[in-house]
Amino acid sequence: METIYFDNNATSKVAEEVLEEMKPFFCELYGNPSSMHTFGGRVGRNIQKAREQVADLLGCDPGEIMFTSCGTESDNAAIRGTLAAMPQKRKVITTRVEHPAVLSVCRELQNHGYTVVELGVDKQGRLDIADLEENLDDDTALVTIMFANNETGVMFPIEKIAKLVTDKGVVFHTDAVQAVGKIPLNLSKSNIDLLSLSGHKLHGPKGVGVLYVRKGTRLSPFMLGGHQEAGRRAGTENVPGIVGLGKACELAAKNIKEENSKVKYLRDKLEDAILKSCPDSRVNGDRKNRLPNTTNISFEFIEGEAILLMLDKFGICASSGSACTSGSLEPSHVLRAMGVPFTAAHGSIRFSLSRYNTEDEVDYTIEIMPGIVNRLRELSPFVERAAF
Amino acid sequence: MWEYTDKVKDHFFNPRNVGEIEDADGVGEVGSLACGDALRLTFKLDKNGRIKEAKFKTFGCASAIATSSVLTEMIKGMTLDEAAKVTNKDIADYLGGLPEQKMHCSVMGREALEAAIENYRGGGKKKRELEGNVVCTCFGVTDKEIERVIRENNLTTVEQVTNYSKAGGGCGGCKGEIEKIIQRVQGDKIKQVPVSVPRRGERLTNIQKIQLIQQTINEQIRPPLRADGGDIELVDVEGNKVVVAFRGMCAQCKLADVTMKDVVEAKLREFVSKDLYVEEIKDSGQ
Numbered sequence: 001m002e003t004i005y006f007d008n009n010a011t012s013k014v015a016e017e018v019l020e021e022m023k024p025f026f027c028e029l030y031g032n033p034s035s036m037h038t039f040g041g042r043v044g045r046n047i048q049k050a051r052e053q054v055a056d057l058l059g060c061d062p063g064e065i066m067f068t069s070c071g072t073e074s075d076n077a078a079i080r081g082t083l084a085a086m087p088q089k090r091k092v093i094t095t096r097v098e099h100p101a102v103l104s105v106c107r108e109l110q111n112h113g114y115t116v117v118e119l120g121v122d123k124q125g126r127l128d129i130a131d132l133e134e135n136l137d138d139d140t141a142l143v144t145i146m147f148a149n150n151e152t153g154v155m156f157p158i159e160k161i162a163k164l165v166t167d168k169g170v171v172f173h174t175d176a177v178q179a180v181g182k183i184p185l186n187l188s189k190s191n192i193d194l195l196s197l198s199g200h201k202l203h204g205p206k207g208v209g210v211l212y213v214r215k216g217t218r219l220s221p222f223m224l225g226g227h228q229e230a231g232r233r234a235g236t237e238n239v240p241g242i243v244g245l246g247k248a249c250e251l252a253a254k255n256i257k258e259e260n261s262k263v264k265y266l267r268d269k270l271e272d273a274i275l276k277s278c279p280d281s282r283v284n285g286d287r288k289n290r291l292p293n294t295t296n297i298s299f300e301f302i303e304g305e306a307i308l309l310m311l312d313k314f315g316i317c318a319s320s321g322s323a324c325t326s327g328s329l330e331p332s333h334v335l336r337a338m339g340v341p342f343t344a345a346h347g348s349i350r351f352s353l354s355r356y357n358t359e360d361e362v363d364y365t366i367e368i369m370p371g372i373v374n375r376l377r378e379l380s381p382f383v384e385r386a387a388f
Numbered sequence: 389m390w391e392y393t394d395k396v397k398d399h400f401f402n403p404r405n406v407g408e409i410e411d412a413d414g415v416g417e418v419g420s421l422a423c424g425d426a427l428r429l430t431f432k433l434d435k436n437g438r439i440k441e442a443k444f445k446t447f448g449c450a451s452a453i454a455t456s457s458v459l460t461e462m463i464k465g466m467t468l469d470e471a472a473k474v475t476n477k478d479i480a481d482y483l484g485g486l487p488e489q490k491m492h493c494s495v496m497g498r499e500a501l502e503a504a505i506e507n508y509r510g511g512g513k514k515k516r517e518l519e520g521n522v523v524c525t526c527f528g529v530t531d532k533e534i535e536r537v538i539r540e541n542n543l544t545t546v547e548q549v550t551n552y553s554k555a556g557g558g559c560g561g562c563k564g565e566i567e568k569i570i571q572r573v574q575g576d577k578i579k580q581v582p583v584s585v586p587r588r589g590e591r592l593t594n595i596q597k598i599q600l601i602q603q604t605i606n607e608q609i610r611p612p613l614r615a616d617g618g619d620i621e622l623v624d625v626e627g628n629k630v631v632v633a634f635r636g637m638c639a640q641c642k643l644a645d646v647t648m649k650d651v652v653e654a655k656l657r658e659f660v661s662k663d664l665y666v667e668e669i670k671d672s673g674q
Contacts, residue, residue, distance in 0.1 A: 111611050303424065305449035309400065323424040329527070329557030331424070342422040379406055379453060381428040381445035382421060
């Protein structure tokens with residue numbers, strides 16, 4: 001059975017071209033870029049090339065790229081590093097729908113005397129900008145708001161937010177792990193101070209990420225040790241990972257049109273067909289401002305994990321915001337923040353596509369989905385017999 | 389991905405006895421849409437008082453569905469007295485085991501069966517009365533139910549109780565209460581896990597001691613209190629006496645005395661000095 005992979009917001013396939021680029025850096029070019037010999041120096045030049053490739057995708061200067069070990073590290077480094085650089089300010093503003101890599105860090109800060117404001121969202125998952133504006137004050141050190149939501153794909157008006165925040169002299173960080181490679185960026189013309197991205201979400205390898213640090217942004221280093229990454233992030237570079245991420249960014253820049261045409265077309269086709277063929281289903285999140293690859297659909301009266309297992313039997317990989325899959329006993333914090341009723345939150349399924357998906361895969365999923373939903377509804381005590 | 393046994397998968401993909409018996413002798417309903425799983429069990433007796441037919445309808449994850457399905461198979465042919473003796477462990481064992489975090493599905497099965505038997509014996513009484521006092525308000529679990537899963541499954545930690553009954557799995561505000569129920573039920577049975585003696589530095593100066601107390605309150609004591617909507621403030625340190633004030637929910641909490649001894653004092657002794665004792669000021673800062 002072939003695997004149909006619709007879980008690209010969790011992680012994505014490493015592009016063949018990326019793997020090829022990485023291979024020599026294990027057994028041949030294994031030198032340490034910090035070494036004085038030519039052998040090590042050659043490796044250093046490849047890191048520099050990767051830095052340029054990433055900078056090209058983001059539209060910034062290569063010197064503003066700091067390699068990390070993952071998106072979570074980038075988020076931690078941005079938040080903790082900013083606060084450490086301005087100890088006199090004690091307030092952080094974020095949202096209730098952030099990824100745990102941001103939300104857990106912010107909540108932990110409360111134990112250290114920080115005031116943390118978590119902005120709410122409306123039923124479509126949208127922020128109230130006026131609410132943000134009201135909360136910005138002289139004590140605010142940092143605003144950290146995600147570019148696009150990993151569960152629903154909903155995008156916030158980040159440029160507008162960044163301008164508002166930085167006009168007040170407050171540092172602005174965005175977790176753009178889901179957006180980079182899907183949404184065109186030009187950071188040289190933007191007000192974003194700090195931006196996190198992750199290699200494995202854009203067909204690069206796992207174990208490598210980036211924190212973009214705008215020139216002039218004060219950031220205390222989070223990892224101490226050697227002088228790597230201009231003293232901002234110590235630790236011997238993950239050379240194959242960095243080289244792979246560079247290549248992945250180069251490919252992403254080339255494929256960004258396809259993401260917004262082919263991938264979007266497939267996503268829309270899948271979403272429309274499922275909504276049509278499955279009664280009592282609905283999309284979670286603002287359909288107008290969304291990543292081109294993500295759809296989050298709730299099926300009333302049935303439970304997400306059961307749907308996932310049925311899909312799994314057909315080789316289809318997706319994910320769910322239900323309690324049974326979240327590791328806790330409550331459904332997704334994102335859907336709850338949006339006020340999605342429990343009935344719908346428990347039965348939510350996220351499909352996240354990539355440029356490697358085909359129309360045949362989408363058609364196959366469209367074909368089997370109603371059967372799965374009907375079957376589970378036949379088991380459900382909340383569906384009256386009359387409905388079927 | 390959960391590790392399900394083949395038997396669980398079989399009963400999930402090919403559930404037996406799905407549906408509802410129209411003129412059932414007993415009907416048991418437990419759970420709700422909000423809780424994330426729910427089960428309606430119906431059965432019919434033959435003239436000898438044995439369960440002739442049982443059917444189910446379940447909203448929930450794969451293990452909830454498999455548990456319901458297997459339950460209807462298990463109880464067929466049983467008298468009601470026999471069926472009443474089925475424990476959640478029997479159901480889980482029949483399935484070849486369930487992941488620890490999914491044990492509450494087997495408890496839901498047992499509860500539905502009991503509710504159905506009660507419904508029959510009570511002459512068709514529709515709603516099941518909750519026994520005991522609600523401890524976990526998120527999932528509506530009572531002390532009696534918690535006591536029972538502890539006893540029947542020999543549980544010793546709050547985490548296990550959450551896995552088996554969901555209690556404590558929402559806001560987490562009732563975890564202290566669950567801990568006490570475990571102690572009440574299990575008493576001496578709880579293993580005393582050997583804990584290594586904390587390493588403390590040399591004698592602290594007064595300033596170091598106060599700083600360490602403040603740090604311990606910030607990092608070790610405040611987070612769990614915050615989770616319950618409360619807070620604590622360090623007011624003063626006089627020699628080995630630490631004076632604190634409770635805030636928020638803690639200020640009105642009946643259990644504050646227990647929290648004081650079991651949490652605040654214990655943590656300060658663990659992380660600062662074993663000679664410390666704590667006193668509470670009721671009215672400061674008001």
